[in-house]
Amino acid sequence: MAYQIIVCGGLAPDPLQTLEPVTTPTGPGLKNELMLPNVFDPWAGHALYEAANLAKNQPGSTIKVVSLGPKAKLQQVMMTVAQKLPFELIALDGPGGGFTDAVSVSKALADAIAAIPGFDKSQALIFGGWESATRGAGVVMQMVGERLGITEQFLAVDELTVDPDGALVIKERVEGGKHQISKCAAAPAVLAWATGSLPEPPNHPQTGMANMRVMMPALQKAKPTALDPAAIAYAQVALPAVTRQTRIVKDVPAADIAAEIAAWIKQ
Amino acid sequence: MEKILVLLHTTDEGALPKAALETIAAAAVIGAYDLGVIGANAAAAAQSVSAGAAAVFAVEGEQFAQSRYATDAAAAEAIAKASGAAVIFATGTMRFNRALPGVACRLNGACETHIVAIEPDLKVHRWYYRQRMEATLSRAARPWILLLEPGAFESAPAAPGAAATPIAVTVETRTTVTGYHAPNADQQTIRPDAQLLLVAGAGWTKKQKDGATHTPEAAGLILNFVQKTQSSLGSSKSLVDLSGEGQSVLPFLSHLHQVGQTGSSPRHRKGLATCCHGEEPHVVGWRFINDRRAINLDAACGWSRGKADVLYVADSFEVMRELEKLL
Numbered sequence: 001m002a003y004q005i006i007v008c009g010g011l012a013p014d015p016l017q018t019l020e021p022v023t024t025p026t027g028p029g030l031k032n033e034l035m036l037p038n039v040f041d042p043w044a045g046h047a048l049y050e051a052a053n054l055a056k057n058q059p060g061s062t063i064k065v066v067s068l069g070p071k072a073k074l075q076q077v078m079m080t081v082a083q084k085l086p087f088e089l090i091a092l093d094g095p096g097g098g099f100t101d102a103v104s105v106s107k108a109l110a111d112a113i114a115a116i117p118g119f120d121k122s123q124a125l126i127f128g129g130w131e132s133a134t135r136g137a138g139v140v141m142q143m144v145g146e147r148l149g150i151t152e153q154f155l156a157v158d159e160l161t162v163d164p165d166g167a168l169v170i171k172e173r174v175e176g177g178k179h180q181i182s183k184c185a186a187a188p189a190v191l192a193w194a195t196g197s198l199p200e201p202p203n204h205p206q207t208g209m210a211n212m213r214v215m216m217p218a219l220q221k222a223k224p225t226a227l228d229p230a231a232i233a234y235a236q237v238a239l240p241a242v243t244r245q246t247r248i249v250k251d252v253p254a255a256d257i258a259a260e261i262a263a264w265i266k267q
Numbered sequence: 268m269e270k271i272l273v274l275l276h277t278t279d280e281g282a283l284p285k286a287a288l289e290t291i292a293a294a295a296v297i298g299a300y301d302l303g304v305i306g307a308n309a310a311a312a313a314q315s316v317s318a319g320a321a322a323v324f325a326v327e328g329e330q331f332a333q334s335r336y337a338t339d340a341a342a343a344e345a346i347a348k349a350s351g352a353a354v355i356f357a358t359g360t361m362r363f364n365r366a367l368p369g370v371a372c373r374l375n376g377a378c379e380t381h382i383v384a385i386e387p388d389l390k391v392h393r394w395y396y397r398q399r400m401e402a403t404l405s406r407a408a409r410p411w412i413l414l415l416e417p418g419a420f421e422s423a424p425a426a427p428g429a430a431a432t433p434i435a436v437t438v439e440t441r442t443t444v445t446g447y448h449a450p451n452a453d454q455q456t457i458r459p460d461a462q463l464l465l466v467a468g469a470g471w472t473k474k475q476k477d478g479a480t481h482t483p484e485a486a487g488l489i490l491n492f493v494q495k496t497q498s499s500l501g502s503s504k505s506l507v508d509l510s511g512e513g514q515s516v517l518p519f520l521s522h523l524h525q526v527g528q529t530g531s532s533p534r535h536r537k538g539l540a541t542c543c544h545g546e547e548p549h550v551v552g553w554r555f556i557n558d559r560r561a562i563n564l565d566a567a568c569g570w571s572r573g574k575a576d577v578l579y580v581a582d583s584f585e586v587m588r589e590l591e592k593l594l
Contacts, residue, residue: 013396019396019399019400021400028402030396098395098396099395099402101377102368102377102378103371103372103377103408106372133397134395134396135395136381136394136395136396136397136398137368137378137379137380137381137393138364138368138380138381139368139371139380140368142336142365142366142368142369142372143368143371143372145369146369146372146373147372151336151337151340151369152336152337152440152441152442153336153337153365153369154336155336155361155364155365156361156365158522158523169445171448172361173361173523174334174361174447175360175361175459176449176457176458176459177449177450177455177456177457177458177459177523177524178447178448178449179447179448179449180334180444180446181445181446181447181448182335182442182443182444182445183442183445184441184442185441185442186441194522195522195525195530196522197522230407231377231406231407232404232405232406233404233405233406233407234402234403234404235390235403235404235405236402236403237395237400237401237402237403238400238401238402239399239400239401240400240401243573244559244573244574244576245576246571246572246573246574246575246576246577246578247576247577247578248566248572248578248580249577249578249579249580249581250566250580251580252579252581254581254582254585254586254589255589257562257579257581257586257589258586258587258589258590258592258593259589259593261539261560261579261586261590262590262593262594264537264558264560265463265496265537265539
């Protein structure tokens, strides 16, 4: 079975960066946001790696990545992602921060997917992260699915296999460290991935070269995308008061530390 | 005051999850509310907690007993339309986190998840950038679905009341839930209701004082501790990644254990971090841990200092060996 795999994924600040909220004329943002190094959103990255694995095992399948973000940032990040696996980019040039409206984002992504030449919903698997590392809401994929009329949806997916009869067998995370196992008769479906089980693929320079040949024109053609800045009224965005008075216990025998911890556990 | 609907679901066994009573309590503080329940035994479950509700609705039947997007979304949509509520309070379980954002889209509304506080004027509090900053916000779009983070609100006592009005819903789906996969009870190391979270960092797999790694011993110490204290086990990303890359490290760890950036921020009363270094376990993974202690060889660890209540500057192997004798 050949699938049209569409991976929705945005950008996120490098996790090692210190983030500080600021107020801008268009609402809350991050201090030095344009200067912060970005990465492909980690959960969307897992979705992409799983997409590549599925495409490898299902001959004829294709991967397209739909990404919304400032064009310059998209170019910077995609140059890295493009080294790892073959895909085609559909770039949307617009705001990509966490304080943007998920409803508007879902509409932009769904419109972009529906407009893909040759898009066949009956073969479509819409992948993405189960939430982003920015907004962290976990709502966009479901809304994209609804807008595309796809009601077979799965959240926090860790595993997808395809049965010989074409049925999709999906493991989703549920409470208590368990997985729910479902069988979906066929595409189309929306799969919002958790971490999956695949490591990050190594860089492959030839793949990177081939990707960039088609990616640069796609970036140049990136459709300007406006989101609704008035959808959310932010009253406040603040860093939590995190500083605690840490008591340092040093040069104390391990047995004494263990006794103190044991007493603390039993409290 | 806008009309409120409290939307709940039952478990596979037909009971309400613990967080259901938290959702009811959060809504009751704001104002009068309708109640809707979806799932196995929904009508009886609704009646068991319906004392404060103005109207009560239920969608039940074999098709709705299972947690599945298509059926849950159709049922929630039907209850939302029957109630006509402008604001919908719902429990932030995986089942509703999956279904309700799509319902908001169907109803031309909006949805907020991971709500940790709600002000009387319906400003909600939630975290952004992986628990690094907290925002207070409101929306004009209606219906507005608010998924409340389990454990973040006080619980209400269960008070039975009026019987539920059943709503008939028909929906077609191509998905069948075939079962669950869970570790054996004696191998279970993720316990959401545990008092204590033990976080294991990558230091457990590094070379120790004698210049060798002691991974099997580390595995034994960690598992013994978790079993004896009935605590929940978390892990830093770096340690889980080592497992995923096929290295012979702690074999019982998976991405499900991961706390932090691409993991979870679990809620437990106490947290003990061992052999961790970095922001993820100490800040993001610990955001909702009240009482925090860390064992770390680095007294100057900037991520422990100011984040933990107590920092033990010691060798985790030595401390855990001693702890094993005491527990």
